Amino acid sequence: MFRNRSRRYRYSQLSCVLGVAVALAACTHNIEVRTIAAPDANFSGRSTFTILPTPAPGGGASLAANDPMLVNSITYQAIRDEIRRAFEARGYTYSPGSADLAVAYYATAAPTLDIRTFDYGYDWLGFPRQYVDVVQYTQGTVIIDVVDPRTRTLLWRGSAVAAVDTDPNKYISELRKAVDKIVAKFPARS
Secondary structure, eight states, X not given: OHHHHHHHHHHHHHHHHHHHHXXXXXXXXXXXXXXXXXXXXXXXXXXXXXXXXXXXXXXXXXXXXXXXXXXXXXXXXXXXXXXXXXXXXXXXXXXXSSOSEEEEEXXXXXXXXXXXXXXXXXXXXXXXXXXXXXXXXXXTEEEEXXXXXXXXXXXXXXXXXXXXXXXXXXXXXXHHHHHHHHHTTSOOOO
């Protein structure tokens, strides 16, 4: 009788441990990054960057209070700070007045992100068409574009999906992870 209770107790403990492990695995968000560069993109000799001001949303779009594209939201400042930190970690110097590279981003907590809502004023000339024809992305998508500030053409794009949480601090943490993973794929300063 004592052996059976002891065995049941061990099975109970084992099932609790397995349940916790499964729950933790379900909470983990594996961030997959996709990147593409324009065929003639050249980053050698470029050492400075700036982050483009976020354009006002077009088409009457309204943004949630925690949307990273909403100027003055807590997530807006967090994503911009993380982009700056991530590019500096790759060896680039932040230079808001005059830079070799301009960085734009798109991100949303909304169910879909239509990048046409925000017009940064650069074009996709010379970029593979099948990639840039996509204009609507799923919730949590983070896109970082690197642009030549002289020609205003897109040189490089990276994207990932961050887990969106109603808790702004958790969402900020996920945005930072996505930004770091994306920028880690950008060529380091040579």
